[in-house]
Amino acid sequence: MRKEAPRKPNASSGGGPEEDLGGSGGGGSPPKFTGLGKEELLRAAAAPPWRKARTCLLLLFWLGWVGMLGAAAAIVAKAPSCRPLPPQHWWQQGALYRAPPKQFGGDLKGVAARLEHVASLGARGLILGPLHPQNASGGGEGSRLPPLEQLEPSLGSLQDFGELLQAAKRKGLQVLVDLTPTFGEGKVWGGLAEDPQFKEHMKGALSAWLQRGVGGFLLDGIEELPLSLVSEWQNLTQAQPSPQGGSRVLLGGSRLQTLRELQQLLETLGGAGGGPLLGRFQEALGDTPGPLLVPQLLSLLEPGVPLVWSVGSPWRHLAGLDHLRAPQTLLLLWTLPGTPALSYGDEIGLQDPPGAPRPGQLSPMPWERLQEEEEEAEPSQALQTPPQLLSLCRQLGALRSAERSLALGAAEPLQAGPGAAAFLRRWEQSESFLVLLNTGGDSLSALPLRDPRLPPTLTLRLSTHRALPPDPRLPLAALQLGPYEGLLLSFPHQP
Template sequence: MPLNAGESGYGSVPGAGLSGGVGTSETAPLLIPEPEPEPVYEWHPMARAELEAAAGGPGWRRVRCYMVVLFWFTWVAMLAVSISIIVISPRPVGRSLTWWQRSLFYELQLDLEAQAEGSDGINAVCERLPYLKSLGVSALILEGVFQKKTSPSNLTVTAENMETLAQIQHLLMESYKADLKVMLDFCKVDPLVLKDVAGSLDKLSNQSAALQHALRFWLEQGVAGFLICDTDAAYSEETLLEWRSVLEEFSTREEERIVVVKQTGDALLPLNDSSHSNVTLVNVVIRSILPHSDHPLSTQEVADAIKTQLQTEEEEEDIWPSWTVGGQTSHELKRLLLVLMMTLPGSPAIQYNEEIDQTQTEPLERGSSQKERDEPSNAHRNKEKTRSSVLALFTTLSNSKAREEALLYGSLTFLPFNTSSNFSSSTNATVSFPSSPPILAFLRSWGCVHFLVLLNVGAKPQSLDPVWAQNLPETGVFVASSGMNHLGSTSLRALTLQPHEAMVIKLFKAGSYS
């Protein structure tokens, strides 16, 4: 048989695992090759030349441009958001105060009878003016210039006939040099009561003209304003409208001439048949912290009067107040009332105080050397120490009032104290003092600045209840105290007020330096 016979001859037998077919024995590999492994690339840092070549490429240049644009876009967006937050955020706006709203009034009684007898009373006042200015006094209220029975229609005539007219003019000139305003007290000067206006029109017209002439006379001398009582006949809508027209003739934008009304009762009497607001006709109302009384008020009566005034201030009002002590009280509470008067909203009206006006008592002390020799030296030193502390207290409060916005026109918030949880400094335990008034406290706030005023009217030490003080910043700095014996920072949770003590503390949160 031939070797190639048949289709399935020897030469056409396919090998194992191979596709059979004609001619496949010549082309198919006898062994299947293994797949070659993929090449492995090892990472290695780029050389400097390679890095420079890649960084200078167009791709990286685009990335850098995008990053710069994104940075500046983000920065501008953050700036715009910050400005928007500042603009839309509520913030206190400082008030533009007039001179009488920034002033500290000092009521000074002039003894014209002593002046007529040859005393140097007015000259002594002129010598004390720079000293009063250094204490922070801005305006003087001269009392006793006119007799109480003098009719306002004769004010000019009486003044021109007085032998002391030249001295008063000298006082006005020296006050101008010392940058002190001077106001004349007309309170209770006018005894006339106009009952029948229709039957005395001519007389009323003459009196009105004479009164306006008197006002112009003193305004020409440099007087900054006038003080009347709310019980005077001049306290009427018709009279005050006439006064306002005269005052506007002498007023400038920088120096306004004003009318001050002294409130004699618990509330300001309304103007007679008034259709206008009292605010448009009077500038300042002097109020008494304590009610007038024939006997010294007890500590409970003083505490009730102060609490009433503080609660009333929360609800008020458009009229600008000025504060004076008014009623009689014990000597121990004088410093506490001074602190209260200087921290209430408005302009304080300080009555003459020899412990503050120490220039007045120096000649008397030099003239009483024999008495000082008889007096024990330690008592004399204690007296001088007391006077120095009162003067330091007044100066500190005056300076704080002048520069702190919160004390100038900040809001007042009365803080009721929980009387059932007072703490005794000696036992450090909860004690109830039914006979001792609780601590009176209020806040003067402007923006994020808060001044806490604490008043212990009672005769026993009292501490702050931590529950009561938990809503306030815990730490603060002493601004002033009635004894001027506290300095530096303090914690409200460890604070104890001594009997008849007052404190002024500037509060701040931890980490804040406002």
């Protein structure tokens, strides 16, 4: 509201009539307006229409605020809760790769030149051994103790070893030293466990390699040692953090051959808070029928000991499997809960020489032939050639690193009928995976997979024996498996 100001006489006209200076119809000035005074504004604001408008606006504001608060609370209440990610050591975040340096790279510099190969498999640790001289072995009081703290001169110098550690760090790899005194398939500790001098000798060797910067150790044949002695060495290993980051690990290896023996060892280790155990757990099950395979393997996880799954050793690649069964064994290795471990050559189906090989008789890695075959390989063929097995391992390593369900989820066995093994890997808010294996030599079809957690259509991520089809979406009711074939399928998370 504005009111018209009083018009003043024109000074130049001596108080005569006003002239409209800006208008077109006369000589006078346009009207001028001024704002309301304070008392007039207060009287206007107190009028009933304005009071009602203010009340309505205030009410709308508070109703809107309360509504938004309620909506936010409802969203939070209905949103699915996400499980916190469990803490993992570096050796649980990828695979371990076990290599005798002479056969893998010739010497330490040769090993350093092949670190890219190890990293391409999704590995986080490289287990090297034997590194100590092999021309002397201990056993029994008064005998010469194995020089575990020394480096075999033919492999290089300690400076070469330090450069290897730095090169491994750049590739995201930790280096573990295999301090098993005797290599091969038989007993590895002999009388050393009872030797009164060996305890201090072993502590000195562990300290020496820790000072050189290793990420940990492997002690194979751990069932031959007193548990108290292993616990003492474990505490010594873990006392100092690794200079490459993370904790150090003492990895025990078992050569037990039966499921019952392994379960007893795991229960003993679990009760004593033992560290991770590496073993050929699949081999211990032998020719277990398909429906029992997964439940028996998962029973090994019950004592709570972290497992490192191996399908062989540097002395027995892929546990002597033929080319048809090797791909499925690798698929199972990478998809079970725990840490997968490859012995050098497993990733290409390397064949052992006849007889029981010793460290000096192992087949060397055929690097030049492998490179030639990789360039000539046809991806559409069955995964039976070295480069195709290598491609399978790399795919599995990449999937395990990228997918939380494969890295963190529990394994849930499923019924898939006679001759088949199946299990789920799931993690909240992540892609779920179905692992399906034909454990026999006959083709399988119309599998009775009727679990309510499975959708009618799944996506084929890889097969061990055939290339992916143009459309990887497969109906659950029409899944087929060739002899010894394994499938890895995925589907979206379902609450």
